[in-house]
Amino acid sequence: MRSVQRHGESVESALAGTRAALALSGVEAGELERGAWLLGEGAWYPSRVWRAEVTLLREADHPLRPREWVQVHLGTSAVPGRVVAAGGPLLPGERRPARVVLAEPVPARAGARVVLR
Numbered sequence: 342m343r344s345v346q347r348h349g350e351s352v353e354s355a356l357a358g359t360r361a362a363l364a365l366s367g368v369e370a371g372e373l374e375r376g377a378w379l380l381g382e383g384a385w386y387p388s389r390v391w392r393a394e395v396t397l398l399r400e401a402d403h404p405l406r407p408r409e410w411v412q413v414h415l416g417t418s419a420v421p422g423r424v425v426a427a428g429g430p431l432l433p434g435e436r437r438p439a440r441v442v443l444a445e446p447v448p449a450r451a452g453a454r455v456v457l458r
Contacts, residue, residue: 342366360417376417378448387446395424395457396436404430405457414456418447424457 343364345352355361363379378385397405405411405424413422424431426439441455449455 385448389443391441395439399434401433411457
């Protein structure tokens, strides 16, 4: 690693879970996308299918229909996905177990909180 920056300032290191800009040796520009994660082995696992407990806000203007496309946000990732909840549409204020099926793998671990839009 050549350098680390946080909010435009050079720093010696960055803690897990913080946002940082890293200049990596041996990695060409364009090999990684903006927002890529740097993970230790075994910490987080990329997956396209997650089991989740989904809560639809009371203020939602419509129910979440089965297999409706949403944007899934976790950390710096934002990918399209579908929510598959048993028992029909998820109504505003309701909480239910569901599967989240993503368009591409995203690193996650049990207990991680995500935002669906």
